[in-house]
Amino acid sequence: MNISKLNTRVSLPNMLLIAGNGRNVGKTTLACKIIAQLSKSVPVTGIKISAHFHPYSDAGLVAKNEHFVILKEQNISPKDSSMMLQAGASDVYFVMAQKEHFNKALNELLKLLPEQALVCESGGLHEWIDLGIFLFVNLKNKPVEKTHLLEYEPIIVENDGKNFNIDFEAFQFSNGRIQLLK
Template identity: 50%
Template sequence: MIAEQKHTRIELPQMLLIAGNGRNVGKTYFACRAINTLAKQTEVTGLKISAHFHSYNKKDVLIYDDNFVILSESQISGKDSSLMLQAGAQAVFFIMAPPEYLPKAFSAIKKYLNTAAIVCESGGLHTIIQPGLFFFITTPGAEIKKPEHLNFKPIIINNDGESIDFDIDRIRFNNNKFTLAS
């Protein structure tokens, strides 16, 4: 019997990571509000990660691999990654990678992520990254569809469609590290 290999997560204190309890729970809304607030005081890089491949413009390809694609967002549109750019991020990258190739894709993008604040929307990155802050967005009273997220002790935020139960101004970024003010 082969023992299961435990992976040590990479510490990335300059990352604010956002996962959610499914689609349309407010992940991008929260990411954009965080970017907008943070961009007033520091450089922010946006990162959107999807386990699924979407159509894309070949001119936006930063890195192409047989198993993943990384785009540098430059278009103004309604796409989540474009909304991050419009919210004030200096650069936004969109990674499309199945879960088994996410470590390789993240390794490839790391050289483009400087010590600036990184606001990342991803449902799977928490398994390989220990971020400065980890948020989990859900709707009030909803059954948790992916309870494994809770093993990583995220800050749970409820979004009822009209407001979130979290004060975005509590997020601090100092010395290349995210923290929360009381």
Template identity: 40%
Template structure:
């Protein structure tokens, strides 16, 4: 059985610094005035968390924290500054993402528009939209990213400043993410 989540837009990339958070911020700025957006930033890397983050749930396998600080330069701060109503930062290995997803299914309705920066979640859900970003002229793409690219609704590039696809081409209507025609 497929786990379809039309209210979730996933953003993944072919590596670090390919513009995932920047594109998410541009999308939030484009839509925030119309929707009560929630962002979930997922990292498979564990490190000490900022004291400003509010730990919501913590196990040996994952941490879910809520960002409450609009100041700062962390990705979660930037998503909040862009206009997301709530921002969560998650540290979890991919095999524990179903537990994380289960937590969010309990606190967010299917009508809540969600933007999640996570490639790993694509292994467990079929989102409304799945966007894949590559840095221009990057030919050193990991096999896993190539696999995700085949599942992506849109694959586009970032040249260090701009994208060859713009956030205004995306809409959230009837509880579903779509690319405008």
């Protein structure tokens, strides 16, 4: 599959995407809880995508050019991608890409992804992919600032600082598709 800058979208019904209403709203914690639940019964690949470049070493380097870097997480650390690995993901990819070159990074990432459950934390992937499930995390009683994300009809998950208003046992992976059984 190749994603161009045009209206091409890729169908990934095996992906659950998590975006949020800003920083520190619980996106990674939610991803880890879902990975922990799903990985009890199926292999799960975790993905963390950032439009910001962070310092990194070449350990785990999968692909790199002047516009993006893709790393396969290998270390136990407090990094978000490592937390996904610690939660039970069989593999975790960390992607850093400039927004205007995001499609190129995504094309490279798609070559690496298995046809198993995918749990991804990204604020921009919804623009390129038709997903199995799209979750939007917000702190309880906080107004939604990233209203443009609501156009994609995500399931809104509230975080009260301790708990999320969603049943983690309702997440299932079956017939190549992530599902939320209600």
